[in-house]
Amino acid sequence: MQLVYMYMDSPVGTLKLVAHDHALVAVMWDNEDHKRVRLAALLENTQHLMLLKAKQQLQQYFAGQRQQFDLPLDFQGTDFQQQVWQALLTIPYGETRSYKDIALQVGNEKAVRAVGAANGKNPISIIAPCHRVIGSGGALVGFAGGLDKKQILLNLEQSKSA
Incomplete structure (x- = not known):
């Protein structure tokens, strides 16, 4: 294809x-x-x-006019990566989850580092909102686009969802 x-x-x-x-x-x-x-x-x-x-x-x-995407997505990755990327799609606009939250959601609370690795390989940035995943203490960690861009995306969403 x-x-x-x-x-x-x-x-x-x-x-x-x-x-x-x-x-x-x-x-x-x-x-x-x-x-x-x-x-x-x-x-x-x-x-x-x-x-x-x-x-x-x-x-x-x-522009702050869309909070949810309506596009068919074709993720290319391992079964575990696919589970993590599907979990990303469930994080509501303007909210965040920790890597541990995602590990629990995919059924393996000990897989926090594996979740981080899968999150880092998310091929469909922004739409599959890997920017909404943060460290357990609330710190911004790891983002393919750079932490400055992660902060911009989070600020955009938090300002529009308030």
């Missing part, structure tokens, strides 16, 4: 959106480590319907 991509500007920098005909596959950062999310060959297509829909919904999110 051919993967296509386009870039979009956002308040957290340039994002690279990746999709195929049936779903969004990735939202990647401008400073992305190419080893974090491995993808097959990509073809640029700025008119692809799935990419345009993702861009529109992300623009609405950044």
Whole structure:
């Protein structure tokens, strides 16, 4: 299945959106480590319907007009990673969860570090809200886009959900 991509500007920098005909596959950062999310060959297509829909919904999110995304998602990863990424999708807008909370949710309270590793490999940033996962003490830890961008996303959501 051919993967296509386009870039979009956002308040957290340039994002690279990746999709195929049936779903969004990735939202990647401008400073992305190419080893974090491995993808097959990509073809640029700025008119692809799935990419345009993702861009529109992300623009609405950044404008404070969207709290939930309505896009088909195609996560590529291990069964455990998939469980963690599905758990991310259940974190309400404007709220946070700890890595331990996610470990409990996926049924393995001892898997806190594995949850952190899976969270770090989340290919669909922002939409699968890995930025809403924080350390047990409330500290901002680990984020592929950088902690400054994590803080921007959390501030955006907390200001719009208040």
